[in-house]
Amino acid sequence: MIYLLHLITVIAIYAIVAGGLNLLVGFAGKLSLVQAAFYGLGGYAAALFALRLEWAFPAAVGFALAGGLAGAMVLGRLALRFRDEFFVLVTLALQVGMHAVYLNWEGVTGGAFGLGGIPHPVLGSWRADGLAEIAALYWVIAVLVLLLLRLWATSPFGLALQAVRDDARLSESLGKDPRALSAAAFTIAGGLAALGGALLASYVTYIDSTSFAFPESVFFLSIVILGGAGAWQGPLLGTALLVLAPEILRFVPLPQGSGPNVREILFALILLITLRYRPQGLLGRYALD
Amino acid sequence: MAQIFANGLVTSAVYTILALGFGLIYFTTKNFHLAHGAVFASGAYLGWWLVVRAGLSLPIALVVAPLGAALVGLAIEWSIYRPLVNRRASPEVILIASLAAYIVVVNVIAMFAGNEVQLLRAGASTTWEVAGARITTIQVLQLASALSVSLGLAAVLKWTRVGHLWRAIGDSPELVSLTGWNVGLHRFGVFASGSALAGFAGVLVALDVGAEPHMGFAAVLAAVTACIVGGLGRYMAPILGAVLLGIAESVVVAVLASRWRSAVTLSLLILFLVVRPLGLLGRPLRGEER
Numbered sequence: 001m002i003y004l005l006h007l008i009t010v011i012a013i014y015a016i017v018a019g020g021l022n023l024l025v026g027f028a029g030k031l032s033l034v035q036a037a038f039y040g041l042g043g044y045a046a047a048l049f050a051l052r053l054e055w056a057f058p059a060a061v062g063f064a065l066a067g068g069l070a071g072a073m074v075l076g077r078l079a080l081r082f083r084d085e086f087f088v089l090v091t092l093a094l095q096v097g098m099h100a101v102y103l104n105w106e107g108v109t110g111g112a113f114g115l116g117g118i119p120h121p122v123l124g125s126w127r128a129d130g131l132a133e134i135a136a137l138y139w140v141i142a143v144l145v146l147l148l149l150r151l152w153a154t155s156p157f158g159l160a161l162q163a164v165r166d167d168a169r170l171s172e173s174l175g176k177d178p179r180a181l182s183a184a185a186f187t188i189a190g191g192l193a194a195l196g197g198a199l200l201a202s203y204v205t206y207i208d209s210t211s212f213a214f215p216e217s218v219f220f221l222s223i224v225i226l227g228g229a230g231a232w233q234g235p236l237l238g239t240a241l242l243v244l245a246p247e248i249l250r251f252v253p254l255p256q257g258s259g260p261n262v263r264e265i266l267f268a269l270i271l272l273i274t275l276r277y278r279p280q281g282l283l284g285r286y287a288l289d
Numbered sequence: 290m291a292q293i294f295a296n297g298l299v300t301s302a303v304y305t306i307l308a309l310g311f312g313l314i315y316f317t318t319k320n321f322h323l324a325h326g327a328v329f330a331s332g333a334y335l336g337w338w339l340v341v342r343a344g345l346s347l348p349i350a351l352v353v354a355p356l357g358a359a360l361v362g363l364a365i366e367w368s369i370y371r372p373l374v375n376r377r378a379s380p381e382v383i384l385i386a387s388l389a390a391y392i393v394v395v396n397v398i399a400m401f402a403g404n405e406v407q408l409l410r411a412g413a414s415t416t417w418e419v420a421g422a423r424i425t426t427i428q429v430l431q432l433a434s435a436l437s438v439s440l441g442l443a444a445v446l447k448w449t450r451v452g453h454l455w456r457a458i459g460d461s462p463e464l465v466s467l468t469g470w471n472v473g474l475h476r477f478g479v480f481a482s483g484s485a486l487a488g489f490a491g492v493l494v495a496l497d498v499g500a501e502p503h504m505g506f507a508a509v510l511a512a513v514t515a516c517i518v519g520g521l522g523r524y525m526a527p528i529l530g531a532v533l534l535g536i537a538e539s540v541v542v543a544v545l546a547s548r549w550r551s552a553v554t555l556s557l558l559i560l561f562l563v564v565r566p567l568g569l570l571g572r573p574l575r576g577e578e579r
Contacts (some may be wrong), residue, residue, distance in 0.1 A: 031381045033388075066293050082562065085321045085380040090387075090515065090562060097555045126522065213505075218388055225385075262397040268392040275386050276372055288382050 005131040007026020009203055011239050012138035013196045018223040018235035020192025023183045025221070026229030026286055027158055028185040029165030033217045034075065034091040035193045037098035040212025042068045042194025043201040044102065044109055047118045050202070057121040061198040069187055075147060077188035095214050102209040114208025121202050134203055141199065145192065150232040161185055162230070165286070192219075215264060222271040228281030229288060237283055242267065293543045294536065295422035301535025302428075302435035303490050306517035307508055308527035310486030314362075316522055317479045319460045320370050321384040325487050325512065326505025328365070329392035332358035332488025333500035334352060334398050337407045351492055358488020359481040365390050366480040371473070391505070399502040408499040409492075431493050438486060439528055446524050455479055456524070508552050509545055514558040520568030533557075 016041055024030050042064040049060035079090045102109045109115065121128040121137055128134045152158045161181050163171040168178040201207050219242070227238025246263045254262055280287040309328060314322045334470070335354040339345045345353075369390050373383055414425040446452035454475055457465045466472045494504065515534050519526030534557060541553045561568060 004384070031385060078559070078563070086562060086566075087383045088381050088384045089321070090559060093510070093555045093558050097552060099557075100548075100551055215392060218385075218392065221385065222389075255400070259399045261400045264396045265393050268389040268396075271389045272369060272386060272393075275378070275389075276369075277381055279376075279382070289376070289378055 002131060005135050008019075009135045009138055009244055011130065011243050012135070012142040013199050013203070014220070014223060014239040014243060015142050015236050016145050016199070017193045017196035017220055018227070018239050019146055019232075020189040020196075022224045022227075022229060022232070022235045023149065023161070023222050024182075024185045024189040025288075026231065026234065026284075027153070027161040027165060028081075028182045030182060030186070031088050031221065031223065031288070032079070032091045032186070032189065033088060033214065034079070034095045034098070034215055036212045036214065036216035037102075037222045038072055038193035039070050039197035039200070039216065039220075040098065040102050040207075040209065041071055041190075042203065043195030043207045043212065044115070045194065046198030047115045047201045048108070050119050051115065051117065057119070057123060057202060060086065061195065061202065063270070064198035065191050068197075069191035072187045072190020073183070073195070076183045076190070080182050080186060092214065092217075095217050099209060099213050102212055108186040109209065112208065113258045114206060115201075116206040118201050118205045118207070120205065138203070139201055141195075145195070146232065146236065150158045153232045157181075157184070162286075175219065218271070219267055222267055222274075225279075225281055225288065226270060226274050228284030230286035231281075231283040233284045234281055238281070241282075242270070264271045292423065293423040293539050295419070295424055296542075297429045297536030297539030298532070299424065299431055300538055301532045302431040303494055303508075304511050304515050304531035304535055305435040305528050306438050306486050306490040306493070308512040308519075308531045309438060309524075310483035310490070310510065311512040312516045312519075312524055312527045313384040313442070313455070313486070314479055314483040315516065316524055317455045318370075318374075318476055319380065319459075320366075320374070321380060321387060322365075322370075322483075323384065323387045323513075324365050324390040324394065325362075326509030327391040328358050328362045328484045328505070329487040329491045329494075329508055330398055330500065330502060330505040331361045333411070333492030333495035334402055334407070334491075334502075334505060335488065336492035336495050337402070337409050337500050340409055343408070347496075350487070351416060354492045355485040358491065361394065362480045362484025362487070363477060364393075366477060371476075393510075395502050397504065402500075402502070403515035404502060406499040406501045407495075409495040425497075427493075427497050429465070431497065434489065434493060437488070439440055439525070442486075443525055451475070451478065458521070458522075507554070510551070510558070511554050514554050515562075517558060517566075517568055518561050520571030521566075523568070523570050523572075526568060526570040 017035060021035050024032050045064035045067045046060045049055045049063055075094055077214035079087060082090050103111060121134060128137050144157060160176045164176060164178040164181050172178055223238035223242050224235055226241060245266060249262055279289055311322060311325045314320060332354045335357040337349045339353055340347060369386050370383060373386055414427050416423050416425050446456060454470060458472055458475055462472050511534060515527045515530035518533055519530030528564040537557060538550050538553045541549055567573060
């Protein structure tokens with residue numbers, strides 16, 4: 001039961017990150033590999049606000065979200081100068097660079113030792129110390145975020161994004177600025193990744209840089225691609241499937257210590273099979289081609 | 290000072306071999322083959338397995354491991370890229386697929402050989418003193434290999450039928466196909482040759498500092514950077530990029546610390562993409578060539 005609640009909490013966190021990424025991948029048509037770095041930015045920011053400045057949970061998470069938005073706004077300007085594989089390459093380079101900072105800036109991030117003792121969420125006089133409380137709180141946040149994303153999907157902003165994705169020149173001729181729209185999507189995606197990271201830090205109370213390395217970015221992208229880019233429910237389905245998929249491995253006898261390797265292989269194979277046979281994902285509206 | 294320069298040149302020797310292989314594949318097929326890093330690691334591990342586990346001699350490993358790496362590259366092309374290319378998938382999708390391929394190969398290696406560093410040889414290597422810099426026999430071997438690989442590839446691309454065809458495919462696969470050549474077959478040739486180079490570089494690195502499953506990630510990013518700094522589309526330009534990158538890294542490692550090595554690569558990569566996307570030797574394409 002505890003483990004089930006853990007999975008439910010993790011799904012809420014990932015669904016927030018993937019929901020934001022879907023805005024970028026499914027609506028703006030940009031495949032970004034820097035999400036885990038923003039996830040880390042939020043995680044470290046929330047942890048440091050709580051540990052060093054002893055801020056309360058809402059302030060720490062709120063400022064982590066703001067930090068993610070600001071960071072993504074700046075880096076988005078750089079990354080969105082590039083198209084096609086060069087955009088992906090630059091986001092990958094930013095991911096690797098930011099991860100190197102997390103790993104090597106020991107005075108702030110704790111380096112390879114990470115940061116421990118991050119407090120659980122506290123809202124006023126209500127302390128979310130139990131797993132059930134945290135799961136409930138995170139699901140409330142996740143549902144709010146997904147509702148917001150759903151509103152955006154059909155708003156003029158979402159429609160303009162899709163128009164830019166399908167034909168940047170044509171939409172430009174109708175007065176939609178492709179770069180500003182993509183930059184907005186990049187910013188929101190980075191902010192939501194940071195929000196997810198902040199929630200992760202407050203939940204697991206210990207973070208280190210391995211959770212924010214590039215395989216995690218590929219994992220977030222896999223969630224969006226499997227669930228279906230461009231459908232607002234896609235990330236939720238993708239998250240649920242990919243968080244639960246490794247549970248199958250419990251029934252397979254594996255050699256000692258190879259568990260993490262098999263998990264990564266499983267995720268990568270799921271991504272490859274989706275790209276090959278169902279590029280629009282399970283619920284997708286938009287085929288990655 | 291001479292030592293920093295020598296270290297830089299030695300680093301750039303491996304980068305050169307790796308980047309020429311990456312460039313050969315990318316410029317010809319337009320597939321952004323990040324799994325090249327995994328092919329490199331598989332070459333290193335094959336070399337380690339052949340020498341340490343199977344007890345074969347080093348020269349045999351230097352020939353057989355690249356052949357094995359070529360098979361890994363062919364398998365990736367056949368099972369992953371080719372179906373996507375046939376479906377006319379976008380370059381981004383192929384890049385993502387290549388990262389997934391990288392993850393699969395690296396984790397398969399880690400499952401069988403463990404996550405720790407595996408050394409190909411024991412003990413220190415003989416050192417030589419050249420112009421005030423110390424350099425080991427293995428590093429001399431790396432430099433000599435880089436030189437021969439560069440000359441060999443230049444000769445193939447310039448003077449052989451196959452080399453001309455590969456360059457033609459890089460310009461326009463449709464046109465080559467229309468003139469009756471089997472582009473698919475030559476793509477296999479390109480992947481096999483580029484991957485063999487990666488595998489060869491892998492054995493050279495394993496000889497020097499040992500093999501480790503994730504060794505290919507920083508290495509392939511360095512190869513990509515060397516290609517971009519040199520100039521995209523120029524098959525031999527990665528040599529220049531690799532030398533500059535190797536020396537820049539060596540200086541930073543000497544002044545700061547080795548953990549900032551990857552930061553140099555990435556800064557150079559982004560700097561060139563922003564300021565001079567053509568690279569040092571790139572020439573602007575005419576409109577009809579794009």
